[in-house]
Amino acid sequence: MILNVSHTTTYNYDAPMRGAVQSLRLFPSRFDGQKVLDWRVEVEGGLCGGSFRDGAGDRVEGWSVRGPLTQVVVRVAGQVETADLAGLLRGHREQVPPMAYLCETLPTRAEPVLVDLARSVPVSADLLDLAHRLADAVGAAIVYRPGVTHAHTTAAEALTLGEGVCQDHAHALIACARVLDLPARYVSGYLSATSDGIAHEAAHAWAEIHVAGLGWVGFDAANGCCPDDRYIRLASGQDAREAAPIRGIAQGIGVERLDVAVAVDAAQQ
Template sequence: MILDVSHVTVYRYDASMRSAVQSLRLFPSRFDGQRVIRWSVEVVGGMRGGSFRDGAGDKIESWSLRGPLQEVVIRVEGQVETVDLAGVLRGHRELAPPEAYLRETLATDADAAIRTLAEDAIEGISGDLEKAHALAGAVAEAIAYRPGVTHAHTTAAEALKLGEGVCQDHAHALIAAARHVGLPARYVSGYLFAGADGEPHEAAHAWAEVFVAGLGWVGFDPANGCCPDDRYIRLGSGLDARDAAPIRGLARGEGEESLDVTVALAAAQQ
């Protein structure tokens, strides 16, 4: 599938800011499941700084802006060809060992309820891939998809207790459960063209990857009950949502910040 992407992020301030810096992880991953046809990232009025690939293989680019600033606009435009690899991250180059993703974070700490869910889900299952599928299914059943009931700082334990959440909550809960049973797991940010039923989906999306011995990293999207396929564009990964954030920034000044994000995906060819 060939997907067109338009992603605009606008930070607005109610008072002029003196300067701003941005660290962007907004570049499609390099692996066998996707090929960039064209891609551009721009911070309007900003100065492009250095870029590098981190240990997880993600490209990160820095930008800076001089004030006075009333807003910061980040524009992403591009086209990517995707291939369905049944969730397997084949051909992706990275340096970080899988064991690095056994570390817990505040968002992915496994409380008693998550530990019980994980242990019950894999009871009687021996294979790592089968365990990962069982954990993803258990999380999907335990947390109903419902926008607006959680927030950016909701933890996996809180979402499970609530029984509702969004893709970020599903990913955090799966990561926490997988790590508890000894499977390295990480958070992935990206885009989704449409849900499994073909209906349009909120384009900015997140899911989890679990490391399976002998196979490598495999993606699981409990929010949609599937593994990532050619409807998905992968950007980057991290220990949790904060670590994998596509945009990180800092503005100097006294103004209060507001945020507006518009993401649109369209199939150019199918």
């Protein structure tokens, strides 16, 4: 499938800021499941400070914007050819060992409610089957409902609430997998449409679990599936903060307001 992406992130400030510095992970991953046909990232009025590929295989690009400024606009536009690998991250080059993803973070801390959920899943010698069961359990325990959680909601809080968004599903699945000694990590990216054909109008996130003998396998507990050709993978990390497509800081006393517009659609083939 060929997917077109248009993604604009706008930071507005109610008072002039002295400047801003950003670290962008807005570039499609290199693996057998996707091929970049065209991809452009720009920060309006910004200066690109260079780029590198980190140990997880993600491309990182630094940008700075000189002030005074009251707005920073980050634009992404491109086209990616995707293939359905049933969630398998085949052909991806990285240097971080899987065992590094057994470390918990604040959002993925294994509170008792998460330990109980993980241990309620029947034990299986087939680790891929176990990973699928964990994803199903998380999807059943957290109903998808936008607006009930926020960027700093932890996996335990979302599970206790029983509602949340894709970030909460990913954090909860990561925590449950680590309880059972399965390395797991957070993935940021895009989804063109849900399984029933409804267009997805926001950035997306899911989890990857490392299965011995197979490697990293993606699980989207929010949609009850593994990533296929409707998905574009960008970056990964221990949690949402590490895998965030945009991280940065603005200098000044202005209050920030964030607006995001995302459109992903299939091109005529």
